[in-house]
Amino acid sequence: MVTRINGFSGMDIDSMVKSMMATKRVPLDKLNQDKQVLQWTREGYRELNSVLYDFRTNKLNDKYKKSDSLNVNKAVTTGNTTAVKAEATANATKVDMKVSVTKLATTTTLQTIGLGQGIPSSTSLAQLDGVDLSELSEEEEAAYLKKGFDITINGVSFKDSAGNSLFNGLTSISSLVAAINSNTKANAVASYDEITGKLSIASKIGGAEGTVKVETPAGSNSLLALFSKKTVVETNGAGIGVTSDKTLADLQKMLDGKEPDPAAPVKYYSFNINGKSFSFKASTTIADVVTAINTKPDVNVTASFVDGKLTITGNSAGEVKMSGASYEFLGLFKGAVPFAEGADAIKEVTKGENAEVTINGEAIKNVTSNVFTINGVQLTLLDVTNSSGTDIPTNVKTQSDPDKALETIKGFMEDYNALIKALNSKVNETKYRDFKPLSDEQKKEMKEGEIDSWTEKAKSGLFKNNDIVTSLLSKMREAITEKLGSLNAIGITTGNYMENGKLVISDETKLKNALSANPQLAIDLFQGTANAPQSGIFNKIANNITSTLDMISDRAGTNKFSMDLNSTFKEESIIGKQLKSYNSRITTMQKNLQMVENRYYKQFSAMESAMNKLTTQSSSLMSSLGLS
Known part of the structure; x- marks a missing residue:
């Protein structure tokens, strides 16, 4: 701790030290300015990440890329409108259909006898087995859990890599159901009804072809038995x-x-x-x-x-x-004794049946599901059409309605144009090189309005000619340019050179007619073909944005899976590491400046002491000579 003496010599030492340190603080001020610019840049990347994520996810993926967004066909039902629901696809053949349904399709389903109400899906298998794990010793609990509950569905055994059952006393009913449903090889769908306490396992394949074969290895605990009332416990x-x-x-x-x-x-x-x-x-x-x-x-x-x-x-x-x-x-x-399947009729199996459907007088073969597509129209069978004793068919007509597809294209163009405008404004923003971030000392001498105006200019141009943004703009323009011939054919073109790739509708009537005459053309152009979905404009732009989000995340540490402007940055990004370096250098420089400042004060303190001693000696000499 340096003792700071001020006043013996009449000099303002604090002001003198401050003046001497001002020059030496210039490199520190420069470091702080560079650090501030880097922080602003990182925040700018996060804003850019948010804009791009929103466009790709909320607009392209969730809105414009949906299969029905460019579909100009519309199915209209008359007659028995409650028995059959119809939705026209882009491939609808415009054939009028008269649909009669005499039987709905069912799936092969295994269902346990059930436990009745009062057992929620959060209940553990141990509880269903009548075992309170908290009452067991550690050894007993380990032995009980090791046994598990083995089950094989359609030849698929539910075991882990070590050969142990996936299901034991700790497994909840909801977890059991989720595990079965997530196994694609088992080809089955499980459900649990809290009203009846029944576990159901149904075939994913509907109709007579679907099978549900559930087996329990000999000598093991029956999983299905847990969902049936026990009438006998035998040891x-x-x-x-x-x-x-x-x-x-x-x-x-x-x-x-x-x-x-x-x-x-x-x-x-x-x-x-x-x-x-x-x-x-x-x-x-x-x-x-x-x-x-x-x-x-x-x-x-x-x-x-x-x-x-x-x-x-x-x-x-x-x-x-x-x-x-x-x-x-x-x-x-x-x-x-394990509750053996079949011994107490713990389950019942209902065999699936095909639907019986007649369209325009022709019986449709092999309708294994209540949802199927014919003549480009997806039919959903909801009920039989002869429930009253007399068949009242559902009439289906397909009409062309290009308005929805037109609105989709207009919406995309509006959002796309807004995006490239925002990106271009970033890379073309004026950079004011003479305006550096203000230090705290500088801000003390300025008014609030002056600070805001200065800071605005200091932030301007941070993304001037930014390599990531310019690369994305180039790729997006390329995705449009390579399809420009097809776009022109349906009445869409780009603006003049100064508009940087803006999309415009040159002839709305031409576009509407094109959508009506050949709706598949627009689908192939924007959403890609069935064999090459990545060839569509939407997918190409989405992929370009995804790769850009990756680059932004690597550089700035942004969260590429979120548009949250308050999300935290990853420290191990390029900018994150640069900021760490700045912080280290600033800390070291502050310590060195403090040492220099302390040395100055020590020197002035020594000078003050020497001058004070000289003054005392001089006064003593004058007094001895009688001159005082």
Whole structure:
């Protein structure tokens, strides 16, 4: 810490040091200005990222590239309008159709018997199995989860890379359904109905050709059984020769293969059956356990112990729901026998059927789905047309309506022109080289309006002739230019040279007539052909913007998947690394300047002390000579 002395000599030392440091601070001010310009540039890239993302995603992809955006055909239905829905595609052949439906298509579906209401899709498979994982020891939980619930659908086994089942006690019903639906090879769609508690697995292929073959490997836990009410819980058995006078402690000793620890606390086996609680000491005999279950009111089950096996059966085929720590208790009897498919009719399969449809008196063959396309019209079958006993067909006519396609093209041109105008204004913006970012000291001497005006000029021209923006403009212009002959043929051209590639409709009547006469031409031109969708103007421009967003992200660290102007920057981008370098250099320079400033003050302090000493000596000498 430097002691700053001021005033002995009558000199303004602070002002003198400040003046001396001003020259030395010039390089630091230059660094801060360069850093500020780089920060402004990075923010400008983020604004550019937002504009380009919005145009590509919200306009091109979500609006103009949609298959129906350039479709000039329109299907009109009369007659039985509730039985059939019709949507004309661009390939509609304009054939009038009279549609009769006598049977809707169905899919082959496997459905469990169901558990009834009250079981949400967030329920875990362990809960459906009557196992409370929180009641198990770590070893018991690990053993239970390792077993899992194996299932094979249409020959596809749901296992991980290690060969373990994808589904175990921790899996929720919703996760189970999502896993089945995301497996494209299984060719099935699963759903769960919280109203009935039924799990359904349907073929993705509709009609009679669809199949749903669900298998559970022998000896494993049946997944489907979890969605059906258990009427019997049968154990594997404690062993031949085990009699009912054995205690639960005896069974535990047989399992462990050793004597229990005499110092251990008294062991209890607690669980629930149909909501009723049971708790038995380890010293309880099997016979007493059976008696307690059979005599407890409102349990509605019958327990029996025969040939070493404990069996709990629902009265009058009623349900047996065991929960709590039942897994530990049943483990004394070597666990419950897996609920075998078919043994208790846990599922039913409905075979899919083809739809029966007649169009213009001709029966249509192999209609496996209620949605199909014929004569370029997509028909959606909603109901039979003879529900009243008399067939009332649906009449379908195709009309040409170019207005929607015309609005799509106009909308694209408006958005495209606005984009290239904004980009051109960036690369052609005037750069004021004499206007540098203001320092805090400079701002103190200026009015707010002057600061704003100065800063506006300092920010101007940051993207003057920017390589990324000019490259994008060139590629977009190229995508238009190579299609210019086809565009001219339908009444679209570019503006004059000064308009930098602006698209204009030279003849709207010509464009409208072209859309009516050959709608596929516009689709191929803008959206690409069926065999080469990337050849369309929309896709080419979208791809150019995607590559540009990648370059902006690499350079400025912007989020290329968002148009959020407040999104954070990635530090490992080119500009991010440059800013780190600036911060490091500025910190080092500030430390060095502080050292220089302290040295100046030390020097002035020494000078002040010397002058003070000289003054004292002079006064003393004058006094001794009698001159004072």
